[in-house]
Amino acid sequence: MPHAPRLLTCALLALIAGSAHAAPAPETLQPLLVTLNERLNIGDLVALTKWDSGKPIQDSAREAQVIANARTLASERKLDPEDVAQLIAAQMEANKLVQYGLLAQWQAAGAAPNTPRPDLAKQIRPRLDELQTRLLQQYAAFAPYRQDPACPTWLANARKGLTHDTLHELALTRATGELCVRATAR
Template sequence: MRLSSPSRRRSSWRRSATAALAVALLTGAGVAAPPSMAAALPHETAQGSALRSVAELSARRLATGDLVAAAKWGTGSPVDDPARERQVLDSAADRAGELGADPWLTRLVFRDQIEANKAVQRGLHRLWRDHLSGAPAERPRLDDVRKEIDRLNEALVRAIADSAPYRRAAPLCRVALAASAGRVSRERSLDALHVTALAGSLKSVCGSRRQHAE
């Protein structure tokens, strides 16, 4: 029996992860999407380019979850931080209003971002508890990490505002977003934890006030 090489296995896993990400984003809006949909997603258009910025910034923001997890590891600090979360949500909504974007939808997207970031933190803490050898040897300063998160928050609010014209047709938006998120996932070689979190962080991007009210 011929065994596959590690590089082939990694490539196969990335294709499977991309398919799973596409299915999660597409079916989140009730769009039928078999796993083969990932291979059929369109090449990037102006819409895809705008949504790619949202996906890329979301992935970069998720990466800070690794740093926050390391900063809190072994300190007894909880993953949940309601005061900080309210601050981020209020700031994002206020900034969206200043940019002429929808504060309500922006707040929804950032709520998803926060929950996805916490999912990464919890996942890493579970992993480190089970495999102490993989736990971080050093802890970054949480205040420094939060400064980077704040910079990404500003960029993400702008990206959400800039992508508004391309998010009006939800089904088409979902397809373009899935394509962009899949490319970001492949380029960053995200693992299963971060692929799942990325899908969660983007689930409200193509929504609307009416859809979420129903």
């Protein structure tokens, strides 16, 4: 196999050359990621309320309600309700990841941060509802690019610098896990 190293080198060069000419990320991606990150950071506040109340993080009834509402909004906006349900479910999973991580940190430390606690029902949930409306608008603007072969690269690059720690970085990766999809053969 004397040609194997040369073939490998040629393949790598072709890959590098192809990625160097990849289309730039659409302008609609960054605002979407900023909103996803903003929604994710609200998980810190939710974690504080769960710490104080002792309530479990998992709230299946609330999640089902949020997803049902998202499906309705998707239909009204001419979006695929199943795609939107997956997007919102990913946001909730990412948010729970933050909450579980923070609660574990605070349990190990023996205390949560001494910061103001907003009311979950009166302040946090209305904020999440407002963000969901904005999120769906931005998702609709980005949707035409979801099947672009460069989408995963765009996401990886656009996520850089948005988060402030490893926990939130992992959660943002989860939150964006369904944004790019492969084109399916028909």
